[in-house]
Amino acid sequence: MILETDRLLLREMMLSDLDALLLVLGDAESMRYYPKPFDREMVQKWIDRQRRNYAQHAFGLWAMVLKATGEVIGDCGLIWQEVEGHQELEIGYHVRRDQQMQGYATEAAYACQDYAFNILGRCDRVISLIRPENIPSQRIAQKNGLKVVQEILWRDIQHYIYAVQRSESKLLATSNLSEAEKSKFKA
Template identity: 50%
Template structure:
């Protein structure tokens, strides 16, 4: 499976079951999940990995583990997923960074690599980001990779209000 090339500080690699401890810590962290309905349990983190691996099989892409190139340290995840919004399947870029490494530009660096992968490898002509209206940091990342607010929508099982940022990758 293809993955985005390395960035100056990051390697992106496929997610595996061996990432469960790191993914459970990431997705279970209340800071990381502040703009989601709630933090995820360990079982839900395993389901996240399972969905990601199905996406690799079904689409040839998914979320990738974000690793520090110099230390090999797990930093978060970033990648591309298919999301159903307002009756349409959309290609979304998403990202989560460990709370102790937020604010360093890692999400932007990884999201740029995912955006370029969407354009250059997948031939995508549209990319979105689904972001909670109060998540200003994620909105800044979306803006930095060329995605602007397109509309408000209802999303997820709970039909929470989100902003759809969109653009050409």
């Protein structure tokens, strides 16, 4: 396990997660803001790429697991992205359609922001690259304090760069605080 929230565990993806992640990444509705939904081979490559990221950077997108059931319902994590010629640390997330609108992505992304600023400590800002029409992902970013700083053409598709600087983050060193103390930092 990498991170734990009230309802979720974020852990490294494994090959045995392929079928669960295919339900997320292969769903046309869930992936409507991507060029196309993933097939089985693409999900396999996705897992392989994340495992390479773990080895190279000690982070990547992690499997999002419901603590109550042990079920993988998506992914969330940190990934380096090339944006306009320089590296940016992105918080990314995908949640299975039947588990959306329950705050899981917001909860997981919040934990990843905390991890980036307070555990890794290697960056002064985190971003999320979000398509202008992807209102649900924009809301998640906004709930976690990210704001639109730029509109760009990224991978030939219009995207907003949502970002938060370490100095602007609502997060302090919350990793070791009680849930009651952590709630003080959530607006």
